[in-house]
Amino acid sequence: MASTPSRGEILSLFRSLLKTASKFSDYNIREYVKRRTIDAFRDNKTLSDPNTVCSAFMDGKTQLEIARRQSIVYSLYAPKAKNIMEIKSG
Helix, strand or coil: CCCCCCHHHHHHHHHHHHHHHCCCCCHHHHHHHHHHHHHHHHHHCCCCCHHHHHHHHHHHHHHHHHHHHHHHHHHHHCCCCCCHHHHHHC
């Protein structure tokens, strides 16, 4: 298996996932992706086995690619109406 990712690589993945979440125009999807990212990293912060850490990191990279593709697809077909949460805050 590949070498264990460094703390910097893990933090970079976390920031990339949050940045990708911010690209979703729909409030509900944007918040879901952010919440799922934070929850997954919180659940995996106690991992100590190198193989498990590497597996979780690779899963995170896969999720990042999926989120990037979905943000592009969603931007093409997203409804133009704002969500009530966006209307209240803006």
